Amino acid sequence: GRGREPRPAPCAPGGLDVQAAPLLAARPCQRCAELRQAGPQARRVLPGVGGAGRGEAPRLRRAGGGERRVGSGVLFRAVASGSSARLREFKPQELANLGWAFAKAASREAELLRGLADEGVARAGASAFAPQEMSNLAWAFATLAFTAPKLCRALASQMEGCFARLKAQERANSLWAFAKLSVRAPKVFRASAIRTAAGAEDLAPQNVANLAWAFASLAWCDAAAFHALATAAVEKIREFSPQGLSSMVWSFATASFRDLGLFRAVAAASAASLGGFSGQGLCNIMWAYASADVQEPELHELLKRRFLEACSEPDVPSLAPASLRGLSVDVLGMLWALACLGRLDDRFLRASSGTLARIGRALGGPGPAAIAPARGGGACSDGPRVVADLGDRLVICKPAEWEVDDAAEVSAGFSLSGYLRALLPRRRFPITRDGESQCGFLHRLDVPSTGLILAAKTYEAYFDLQAQLHAGLMAREYWALCHGWASQAPREVRAQVLARGTAAGAGGYSPPSRVAQVGGRRCATRASAVAHAVRHEDALSLMFVVIGTGRKHQIRAHVAHIGHPVVCDGKYGPATYPSDAAWCPRHFLHRHRLGFRDAKARACEVSVPLPSDLLNALGSLGARGARSAKALASVGRQGYWHVRQSDCAPLP
Template identity: 35%
Template structure:
């Protein structure tokens, strides 16, 4: 090159370096296109990259300018035709990477540079190798064909020649590019710890790279502790934050260095920027260093600098607080009151982390929760499966308003399209969230369970537990799903791989799985045996909820596992004070219904605890919901103790007293707000061949109504055809609008104490006040409220048949009627045969019945079960038999003729009601078999007063 050409090029070089924007570069290229070749073209290319680069964006795309294609061609030609040194090639790679090549031209430049670099890699000095890796890291180009791999191989071979700063740069580049290379990092660690008197700062930077890629090296950690701990006071805020952050992913267990770094960080906290505060908080939460002495100063400093926090920094900080169980409510409320518009800037991961943190920490910032939820709903398409599953968990935990229903519906639609992308745990989390929020999302949970069946082996213990629980909760379990999950759980428990936590079932998992299968009435013997054996090993680790759930599952599936039940009965009393009231009643119910001997200590300890809670319950300060819940659980406990024969007088007395106090509390102004609208008593759709109901007994706070056939006590939705007449409408007409709110309270069944099937006739007891309701409910629960029936059955029932003890199962989610089933609830019917008679070739039995339990259609189911169905019963007789019955009997022959109970003063009351005319007409058609039968039929057909069941 001549001196004159050098003078011409010199000012052009300076002009390129002084260019301040793309347009200036463009004008230079247009005006001096012939000169801007070779080295000047490369300089122009690099200046353009510098002007376009934005570190926060990791670069920009190459501008869409006409000169750009020509410039790329010149750079490509220069690399191909000139012998450039490694620094020159690296400079071009850095520029191309920063311009974010979206054209084939830039890709060719990078490939050509990589080829040129690799030709010289064998002679590259350690510093050049480190610089080459650093350039790839800065450019974000891990995928240039073979170059990073070549640098790694050469570096391992010459690792001894690397200075510590070059080792730091080499490791940092791989960390930035997220490329794991265990062999290289092992060599780097071995070399770094062998250096004499390494600088602490260099070791810290090196350690950060190892942490970024989770490359754990014990020797490096030890060296760091030895060298850095004495010099921690010299570190600035950024280095302290980076070091503490690096400890977390590698689970550093070195108290000396950890405590030194935390202590020094607390001293210099005012110098920490928002990003550094969130890094320290995250590390402390991950390392379980979440004491108030650590987190309170961090939260206080963050509050002072809250306006400076970026979305990612804020979401990381409150995540750390939530994970560390640290109260950050003041910080959250300050953010919410400061500027909620910032939420719009949050990316999907930040939205997911923020909402998860609010849910995890039980923070009550409704404004922030709803704002995050709204923004998240608008960006659902951009969420990854992991972020979606975390988001749904938070939705289910935080959002209970009616508006959240539409949010879940939108989320379900979005997620259904991505289910194949979800990992097993993410599927389980989604199912749990939707099942927890509402049973309405049956289709979604079914889709999740279908997606899960083919990859059941990928689920860990918690995932299997959550999935089974969720599907049971919304009744989304089918045979394929239940079979698949049962086999997988059974296999994982049997394998019992002690070297892996993946297959270890915690107590809560075992309890949830047992509950899920019991709820679906699926008694999978191998599975339940496996769960029982595993639970026996871990019973001391069960929380009260788990113990209660396990006992409930055994009872529901009628599994009398003597060893397990004995162990449960021994374990529960030790933690009785930690049981919730519902857990006490559920556990008592389980042992009572299983008739398990040897649980006397359990009932004694439970009785003592329940009595204490009854005595300390203050109605005056309790909310309506709390009172109603306490009343329900008290009644459940009383039923269990009474059924099992363990209801002591003191327990019964205290329970009755509390129920009356709760009833008075509701009467005195804590009743539910209701929409007062009286049901129409008469309309065109209802006819009353038997006339209107009648009041059989009216007391101040309770009354007995005679229900004619064809009337419905309480809407159930199970009657086909025209709407039956409503007894509720009659009751509300009697009670008046405002004076008797119980008649409008669906939660308390409008005051009705029991049902009576639409075609049946008889007496119905109803309360007019809440105090009366709970008084009568107590009587019903303890068997003091007596219900007697007269029934005409097919066939000749033996006089010796006095009791039917057969469990009855009914599901509100199933269209099928009730049935006798081993998995049903305990059901007892007492009977006395009053008469045997015939009509033509068919024989019949007139029976007086008293029920000990009150299952749906209990009398009809039990009668059919023993082979003597009720006459004219359309549900529980064969269709042909029912049609024959209809020719001479207008409806099912079942009449509740007597009620006995105590009034508010404790005085015994009895109400009887004779057979209606249509039933008397049926009896008149029967021919008695003997004199006793003739006398009995005559009494029921005539005007004789029916007797107490016991007197027959």
Template identity: 35%
Template sequence: MAGREGISAAVAKLRGAVARGKSLPGGPSSEARVHLSAKSAADFLVSAEVLPQLEPRQLALTAWSLARLEATAGWDTDEASGPRALTASLRQRLEEFGPHELSMMLWAFAAGPGKASQSTGGSSCGRMERRKELAEMLAPEALRKLGEASLMSISNSLWACTTLRVLPALPGLCMAAATRTSTATVSELSPQSISNIAWALALSALSDSDGQRTALDRAMSVAAETALRRTSEFRPAELVALSWALATSQASDSWLPRDSEQRRDVAMSAAEAALANNPTRQGVRLLAQAAWACANFPTTAHSRPLWSRLAEALQLGLQGGCRSTSSQDLANGIWALAVASVAHTDSPSFSALAGEAARRSDFEPRQLAACAWALASSRHRDPAWLKALERSSHRVLEEFQLSEVAAISWAWAASEAGESLIEALLPRAQQLLEGPRTSRGGPGFVEALLQLAWAGSFGQVSRASSLNKLIQDCLLREGRLRDLQTRGRMTEPAAMLAEVTTHASNSPTIVVNKEQQGFVVLHKPVHWEVDGADTVGGSSRPIPLSGYMQIQFPSRPLLCDASAGGGFLGRLDAQSSGLVISALTYEAHLLLQFRQDTHSVAREYVALCHGLVPDSLHEISLPIRVRAGASSEVHASGVAAVTRLRVLTRLSQQCGSSTEDYSLVVLSILTGRKHQIRCHLSHVGHPVVCDGRYAPQALQSDLKWCPRLFLHRFRLEFLGLDDCKIEASHGLPRDLQDVLRRLHPRSRTRISEEVLSLWSRGDSLPFHEWAARSNGEQKLLVVSSWPASDLAAWRRGILAAVASSLDSLRPKPLGQSPKPQSHRHPQGH
């Protein structure tokens, strides 16, 4: 029988070999001696004579050491019969192990090597499966002894079972970890345990009941609070892992955290820690993961310098060793920069990342989709990247999931790269939609369907019609399912309903009531906000339109669903007025979203602009960059936006000794970017009257004769759920009619006076009729995208075109229509 001292010495040798790893002093010969000694100790410990003599802790340490040496030193423990005997001994003596020993072994099994490399073939996969089997054997015993376990033991067990996907153990471990984290003392909350628990909770996302959601959300809050108080105690990797978990839970449908700013601060601290780390491959990975986490929170002016540093650091990391940077890290970095709106076509850092992406041929489907979306939304259309995208997409075509097909189809269409790739992708999308129902559903399912619909519609792909019918059926089915799931659900009255009832004299009105089809069209007066059903009332805020809808239709759960925008389709600025579609059911909401994304909803406006808009200006197609909390702007890195317009009449008024000129225009939008009409008109030198955001220099003088922004959505046209045409119109509100009566036509012609009289009475005609009445003799002017470097020349060209058109203005009789001209421009979703 082996002596106790000999067993302890053998265990110590194994642990020593683990501690030293591969970095041993004295070179390869020293390393070989240590490994030889450790192998001898391992053979001794798992021998038939010694194994039964091991105490529970010694047996656990032996299993732990062998697993760690397999991971760090490349030991192939499958070569010996010892591991089989060790496994049998573990199974027989499970009840002897305490929570610490069980968690220690689980952690070691999960920390081993992952996917098989080319050099090892399938052996690594085989070892991983064996480690999962060992974990599945230990996990039930670990669950049974959770009451005796420390927070660190629970953390290790949860991390291991999440890593190895030991699914039966996860619900119990998640709840235990969440509950213990919420009540743990400061000494128990170590950085490693907090990081591991948060990571596993975010990845598992098993919360279904309100109780589970509350426990998990509280655990995340405690983790964020601890990280902010004790940032200096966290290693960069721990802080980045925690920020990833907080960002993942932030974006999850199952979590609605109230401490978003605190979680964002953790992500920014993690980014700072990653920036301070050495620029090794691990450093690049931390940078990419930290950037990904930050991108899931709103970008503020305060965080922009941090984003610039992240972009530069990622570029430097690539230059220092681009071949060793994983494709996952590259995709994370590109995606994050695009989401944060710091990815520009003229940014050296972003261009370097995009150039590296074009050289990669090993992107997995999800990584490829992330890069495609990011580069397209940042207006990066480098031919080398588009060729690489098409080539890689064909390589992994059969591996694509629906969300990946949708993202790449959207990106390809938005890049105006032709139909070739979309033609290849749509059959895969159809295959997935016609396949088993298990391949459908999930939080991104609806978004993917709408992206596919937009891509096929914009690209005018011939195969899109059959797919669109399938998409429409899926959306209707998904909508009906959501209606069934929410039927009878009662919600508490919103806090702002009392505020709504005090504005009865200026209330919205329902123009088209199709409650039986699940939607209405209403007129939104000025100072009412098309909010998302989660608005907090306050004297400084506009009146929430969702409150009015909840009063009118109190039994409609959709109207209280902030994730669905309260049922509204499209937005209107609070300072403007006009028609808004409001769905009452999820079925109607999803179908009308489909109609809108396939350009089947006509949205028409009337605006009074400063200056003399030329008759020939029929379209403005300029990309718009939308930034949270800031004005939109025309920018090369923005998303495509198309506004069509016709000049109705030119007006003027005497202001002191000078005469001010204005143009009354009717507009129709193909895209619905934030402040699109206001941004476009201001950019071409004709801002809307009383637009304090885009023409602040004229606001005070405008307010002397115009009470508010002169922009009104007067008409909507679309197909209802029964495929019958719905037309809704609402003339100019009285306050805007009064403004027009103060103005005079620049030229006293029958046309000008008829137009002014028509709109002053609040009457209107559809956009296509106004377009038909435009004169077709003048050259059509389309304001389209110009390189940012030639912006001054572009402005000079616009001014010259305007001057030329004004010189040739002549009053024309009504009824002459020009020959239609088609101009297609890229759009974003």
């Protein structure tokens, strides 16, 4: 599905306190106007101010004596203005302290940070920073979520030469920062994994959680390091905060390390500290147990009840948009996890659907207007078309070479969001311009693929459909022509899939996903052959496919994994691609049916036949036996082969 997976905010370290006592003890001593000229003297002001936190306004001495209180924002803006042009005068420790203080005060002064990053690159290149200074500078930029890849790479390069001198917290903070900024530092991560594997007993619980989170976030799945972290965590499990507990199991589930000892220890500790979890923390723990397929019935029931209580606490209409979206991710994550664990009941489904409806109304705009669906039963070959309009939601048939995008830069083909925006005016349908809500689209299809796409015209409809998708109540069925004679008995493939890259690059190329036991995501595909065919000496199967999850390239990766790659698929069937391309114009994958519910909870089913180019390819095949001939003829005439309703049911 298109819903985002839960991703916990890591247990953010506080940074290492600056060691120079005079700097910590210093008080602001000049007016803001004088501070603008202070240059490096600002270092004597900021550590004390930053360390005090945002809630306490700093004191400034008046020129004529006495003190007055000023807002910390005013002070930090003044210091940023005075320091930006004079950073070369700062010593390495002063640069690190400056960044540390601004991060402590959550003061995100872009001009200063850009200058600090540039100066930091030069100093790191000269190996000027001490280990703690490197760690604090990386921590500061990560805490402020200020992307500075050149600085991070320069710091990582200097760390490589002095890694043995980094203390445990400095290692944990540095890796946390690199992971939070999505900066890969392979040599530093490798050295840290080796050091961690040798023993993690010197790590505080927060550092254990942050190292696990950093490794998992950047898919650095070192078995020995994760084993050492699990051992250390179990020994110190009672010292973990609720956020640390959720971060640990999220990290192990994400990296596909199913350490049952750790999951049992976290279950016991979580049950004992249930009141300390946020809604996000509850969701992350449940998601982790579902992803790792670990059953802890008592914990799951406790988490479910506590989550319902947490969802009823906030006044949804009064929440800011970012908080509304965060709450929706938590609710959808809980729905998915409970469905996977077999613990989703009607009460939770009704309550969560009600919360999502309130979120949709709080984000939403005017009501929908109907669009006349295109007439005729033929598949769309020339351009997209609306095949069903249900008031607040619609179904579009996507042709090949159209991309289901989120209104960002289109990497290949034509933009389906552009088509939707042309249909639906902005004032009535703001969701079609909202990339954070996927412009209303519920799922994707690969650019060469064809078939049905479900889209919402309102936020309330969007979250209703997302709830159906995450709860496993939506049916998605496909035709795929594959190599080999596959079994006609339904086969379920549950191999985990690791998506390498989320967006296509130059020329529309997107790295292939792959089946991976380590680092992969839980997914399910059910496939069966409805017809066997031949073309020259090639054995082929027309496959009926149903998915229970929507990972990137899931069907293509799964059928290739069981030895039946899709015809004309250069990514997953490169050996046969050149010969396939001579008779099949693109990979043979078509979503022909969607099953879902409308705004009044009535069951809806939409199907569309194969497009003409795939029908022509299918017509060039010879059937293997009478049953296959009948099936191929039926698909060729109607684009739909009758399948019993039980076979079409969505996966749990």
